[in-house]
């Protein structure tokens with residue numbers, strides 16, 4: 001049931017504050033100011049490396065997880081898309097954690113990668129939305145997301161719930177590794193608890209984003225830029241747009257622009273820049289100015305400070321609440337999803353059932 005919404009995708013975008021809160025509830029202990037995982041039969045403190053494997057949107061959660069786990073827990077992380085991992089003969093070692101991420105728990109390549117890890121004797125965990133799925137049954141440690149059924153082919157609420165669980169896992173691993181003081185953990189819990197409200201705030205930009213969508217819908221190509229965890233967000237923005245609007249879109253790490261992609265820039269190419277104010281802001285903005293100088297039609301997604309500092313020559317801005325860098329990916333996912341949604345609506349495509357795509361890819 002779509003409720004009052006025109007599409008399942010829009011309904012699912014708007015459900016996010018509630019389902020992310022539901023998901024966080026099972027991982028946060030606000031009274032103890034701690035993050036908790038379900039009971040496990042292995043020692044998290046013994047983990048020396050992590051391999052994260054997923055497909056599509058779930059693989060961008062893996063990439064963001066790499067930034068978080070390496071930063072907080074100082075444990076090396078490798079990330080692969082499952083179709084590559086299963087055939088590249090990866091090095092499996094004792095004391096390694098194999099982590100799969102999947103909304104459906106049935107994606108053929110991810111399931112095959114999980115089985116490959118298990119045959120190799122690797123301890124496995126899974127961030128999974130469907131609790132009865134094959135992956136949920138086969139992982140050693142199930143880390144459930146509580147997004148509820150996701151109907152739209154374009155993944156939205158599963159993505160942000162996966163990010164919430166990833167933040168909990170990174171925090172727990174950091175504590176187990178002795179890299180996190182109780183004060184630092186208290187701060188993380190405080191910031192995570194702020195997510196639902198910040199997402200609601202982000203959702204209030206819905207109409208503003210709908211207003212700018214017809215202009216973006218004219219484009220043949222759209223580029224997305226971000227740095228740090230906003231680089232996977234740029235990839236996610238581009239995937240979402242191409243899936244449902246059929247506009248060619250690519251995401252790039254901001255710093256890679258001048259190594260080739262900048263050649264694509266002219267005044268017909270919208271450039272969506274994802275840049276919350278913070279330590280990486282000035283770097284991304286300098287890449288944005290280089291593109292503007294070549295005619296790029298910039299849409300800047302940032303907070304009030306960022307927009308005041310760099311919003312001048314843009315064609316549009318989308319203002320987000322000011323949030324801690326840890327939770328920015330959860331909040332910035334919202335405008336990225338809404339932009340793809342409204343561009344697709346402006347183009348008149350089938351948002352919930354895009355051509356050539358299936359909700360769950362159960363054959364390789």
Ligand code: M6R
Pocket residue numbers: 055056057058101102103104105106107110153154155156239240243359360361
């Ligand atoms: O169910 P999974 O999370 O394993 O699915 C992975 C991808 O097929 C999925 O994220 C796909 O990329 C979505 N259509 C993205 O919106």
